[in-house]
Amino acid sequence: MxxxxxxxxxxxxxxxxxxxxxxxxxxxxxxxxxxxxxxxxxxxxxxxxxxxxxxxxxxxxxxxxxxxxxxxxxxxxxxxxxxxxxxxxxxxxxxxxxxxxxxxxxxxxxxxxxxxxxxxxxxxxxxxxxxxxxxxxxxxxxSDESGERGEGGEIEGGGADDGGAAGETARSVPDLPDAAADLDAPVVYAAVTIGETAMAGVDAALVLQALDGQFDGHVTDPAPDALEDGEYDEGFDAFVAAADPAVVAEGLGALTQVEAVETAVVGDGEADSDAAEATDNDATNPEGDVAEATDGDTVEADDTAEADGDTAEAGDAGSRSGSSSGSADRDEIKSIRVDVDQVDELYGLVEQLVTSRIKLRRELAESNVQSDALDELDKLASSLQDTAMDMRLIPFSQVSDSFPRLVRDISRDLDKQIAFEIEGDDVELDRTILTEMRDPLVHVLRNAVDHGIESPAEREAAGKDPTGRVRLRAERERDHVIIEVVDDGGGLDADQLREKAVDEGVKSREAVEAMSDDEAYDLVFHPGFSTAEEVTDVSGRGVGMDVVRTTARDLDGSVAVESDPGEGTTVRFRLPVTVAIVKVMFVDVGGTEYGIPIKSIAEVARANDVEEVHGDEIVRHEDDLYPVIRLSERLADSGAVAAGSGASGSTANAGEPVADATEPTADTTEPTADAGSASTDGGVDGDGMLVRIREETRQVALHCDAVLDQEEVVVKPLDGPLSGTPGLSGTAVLGDGDVVAVLDVVSL
Known part of the structure; x- marks a missing residue:
């Protein structure tokens, strides 16, 4: 394109x-x-x-x-x-x-x-x-016979002067450029003002296209190539062959890209009585000055460029030729349009830089070389990395702006009355995350309107306002964003969900009876499970909510459902702000190295205090009990050990275990080496290490054979047969070429 x-x-x-x-x-x-x-x-x-x-x-x-x-x-x-x-x-x-x-x-x-x-x-x-x-x-x-349309003040055939925006000007006409010497007389000079714009080159190109189509010949200053490159200061000069000043003003003033245009015949010294100017809308005329073009199309100046809210009036800028006194007061361009492919390419280069930096540091460490230059490179690479990641952040409104129309159409199809609200549309997320989350959010909103909100008659019978309320809310929480879809509908009945699960063969009677209400609500994420009584064009086929959860987990996030019968339902997503480059702690499990995201870790300690309660291993922290997950067993059950082994190979000599480490931080890179070798027999006799996960992420402690090191790595999502492997969120390529599996502590 x-x-x-x-x-x-x-x-x-x-x-x-x-x-x-x-x-x-x-x-x-x-x-x-x-x-x-x-x-x-x-x-x-x-x-x-x-x-x-x-x-x-x-x-x-x-x-x-x-x-x-x-x-x-x-x-x-x-x-x-x-x-x-x-x-x-x-x-x-x-x-x-x-x-x-x-x-x-x-x-x-x-x-x-x-x-x-x-x-x-x-x-x-x-x-x-x-x-x-x-x-x-x-x-x-x-139009009617009088040349006027209704009472709208839109006048036909009168030129730009009739629109109230014209008048005689004292515009100084510059000398005819050498390139314009061959233009047929009379030559009309046009001072074209584009104004402040994010697409200077595109806007100028569209004006040039209009000049080519409407007039026999023209010359511009600067030249067309420079204009299309955006190399002009909010406006440029045009010299048009064999034309009438009013026609030139009318033709160019009709373009939405043009903020103002003043014309005069070259050689007259100043604009004659036919000179015209088309200006942008101002605060005193919210409907805008309009003029009728020769073909009857209503012309209204666009307001896309207002640097300081003032319109450009005839003669207020002084002579256009040879004068730049006003340019210093003009606002600088604050933003540019960049193709997303270029941003992704930049980000890919930053990822390679991070990997190369890791490799260089490892090589220097093996040679016992200390380098201040490498420390400086670390700082520069980290700053570039942060900048590149920020460039990928876009506001939530990029997706949410289309949702009001969606809710409106669904509610009309279902004969429901819905008041839809959006909060936090300025919260920023990574472009990839926001793109992937659009369809899941559409599905959840459809469910809220279809399943959640009752009909007006049902709501009135329940003593509710006949108009249901659906709220979409985004909120930043440290390095995560919380997105909620909240409705005040009928809510979910946990007992009904349990019965439905048994009827559809999703769970056994014994399993559902042992479920808490929160666990019962999670049944909605089971493939094929639906609470709809009948299939509609909106929902009810039992597909979608399992995809919603899968998508959230693939993005290293989570989704949960809360409900209060009769009062409403909340679907809450917890998603990372950015993806790809994260700091991880490496652990040894049966001779294979794995990474655990540092952001998920609360504490690292020896496995000295593991207890057995009712056949289950736990560890106590303050007044809380943390179930112990032995990674060697869990990863073997899920098939992740085989995946990790094939990726990284043996790492038995990768480093010494860390002893008594607590609260790992971003600047901790060297492990403590006073604990001796770790046993891999999996007993409860104090062998190995425990990595306690933050309570808000998941209240568990992970048992491993040894804790090795910490590093910032580039995490790539799993593709192909490994995609969706429980317990794995992706892989990281280290500086020495090894590929290490990164664990997903939520789905382990």
């Missing part, structure tokens, strides 16, 4: 999300003038960008959407459920067209039938009530 098309698609996708949410706000409060202005502005920008890129099908269809929205804005049409459904269907059609542009660059969707229905709703107030001939959608039909 070329850069211009990619930029258009990215901006269009953002605009579609904004349009969905603006329409939801309008549907919730039809009297909200600000919501109406947002809807109209976003729709207009989408249409204008499509026209500038040459996607006429999208632009024409967007014009029909815009005209219907304008009828609503002028009070000619009421906001009804039928009208909103039609508008949402229109947005979905635009989204489909943009997806086709992203895939192939061409639009194959035929929106003519929906466009006819939009026109019928605009003109007659009913869907599909008019013939194709009477609702053709061209602008001559949309």
């Amino acid at each position: 070329d850069s211009h098309r990619a930029a258009f698609v990215a901006e269009a996708e953002e605009g579609i999300t904004d349009l969905n949410n603006a329409l939801l706000a309008l549907e919730a409060d039809p009297e909200d003038a600000a919501a109406m202005d947002d809807v109209f502005r976003v729709a207009h920008t989408l249409k204008g960008n499509a026209a500038a890129m040459g996607y006429e099908d999208v632009s024409s269809f967007g014009h029909a959407l815009e005209d219907l929205l304008d009828a609503v804005r002028q009070g000619e049409r009421e906001v009804t459920p039928e009208l909103m459904d039609l508008l949402f269907e229109g947005v979905d059609t635009v989204e489909a067209m943009v997806a086709e542009i992203a895939d192939s660059g061409d639009v194959t969707t035929d929106p003519s039938d929906l466009e006819r229905r939009l026109r019928a709703m605009e003109e007659d107030g009913i869907e599909g009530g008019a013939s194709d001939e009477s609702t053709a959608g061209d602008d001559e039909t949309a």
Whole structure:
């Protein structure tokens, strides 16, 4: 995909999300003038960008959407459920067209039938009530004989001056560049202001494309190549051949990328009476100054670039040629668009740097060489690593912004009333985690609306508000993010879940009777288990919740369900903020080396105080009992020992065991070597070491033969046959080339 098309698609996708949410706000409060202005502005920008890129099908269809929205804005049409459904269907059609542009660059969707229905709703107030001939959608039909459209203040045929944005200027016209000497007279000078933008090169390219299409010849200063590279300061000069100043101003002012344009005939010294200027919206005119283009399309200046909230008025910047006095006061560009593949490539290079740094440190240690330069490299690599990881962080809103529309559509399909809230949409997570979590969150939200929230009649009978509430909340908790989906519906009945599990053969009667309520709630994650009484288009097939848990665990996270019968249900995800590079402690299990994430470890100690209670081994810490998991047995049962052995081989001489170590920290890299060799007989006579896991992660103590070392490593997820192996979260490649399995302490 070329850069211009990619930029258009990215901006269009953002605009579609904004349009969905603006329409939801309008549907919730039809009297909200600000919501109406947002809807109209976003729709207009989408249409204008499509026209500038040459996607006429999208632009024409967007014009029909815009005209219907304008009828609503002028009070000619009421906001009804039928009208909103039609508008949402229109947005979905635009989204489909943009997806086709992203895939192939061409639009194959035929929106003519929906466009006819939009026109019928605009003109007659009913869907599909008019013939194709009477609702053709061209602008001559949309205007009356007087050249005015309704009471919207949109004037036809008057040029930019009639829009209230024009006037004579004292614009100084620069000398004609050498490259413009061959342009046919009269030559019109245009001072084009783009303003502050995140896509300077793309915006300039779209203006150049419009100049190529509308006029016979032109020259720009800077040259087109420099403009397309973004090498200009918020604006540039254009010299157009054999044109009228008002026509140039009108044509360029119609582009959403152009904040302002002033024109004059070269040789006159200043703008004549035909000079015109198109400016951005300002606070005193929220609907924006508009002018009617020659083909009848309504022109409204876009507000995408407002560095300080002030509009550019004629003559306020002084002479454009040879003057840069205002440039020092302009805000610098604060952000850039970077392709995600480039970010991933950078991150991959950082991972290689981390591995090489580990290898170098090991080689120097083996040679008994101390190096201050290596310590400095450690600091620089760590800083680069943190920066690269931060670059991958994106706000939760990148995913959550599409959920209000989802909940709205499902609730309408089910005839339920839902108030949906989102909290913490500015919380940032790794792009990979957020991408993988989108589908699980969609499934949980569907369940909340379908299974969780009762019908309005059922809620009223139970003494509840007929409108159910669903809340999506994200919150940062140290190096994790907690995401919750909370509903105030009927909740889960633990006894009913137990009976369902027995009926479907998921668990035996004895097993479910021994379950606590929390354990019974976890039954919803069992493959094939569903509480739905009937299968619907929304849910009930017994697929999904097991995938939800698998996805969370694959991301080194977890998911749990809490419920209060009659009051509601909470599905809580606990996910790491970032992935890949973590600090681990290496342990020896039967001659094989494994890694345990440091963030999960509370304490490391000798296995001196292991007790046996009712046949189970435990260790006491303060007033709590921690079950002991012998890694040699558990990993053998799960098949992880074989996986680890094949990856790393024997590590019997990797290091001496650590004695009496507590609270491992990030800067502890050298093990204590006074404990002697560890036994591997697995007895309870004090042999081996215990790694006590943090209570909030899992209240257990892991028994190993020896604790070896700590290192920062690059963790790769398991692929192929090893994917989903219980007890393993991934593998780490060490500096000497060894591959070590990293344990998942939650699923052991």
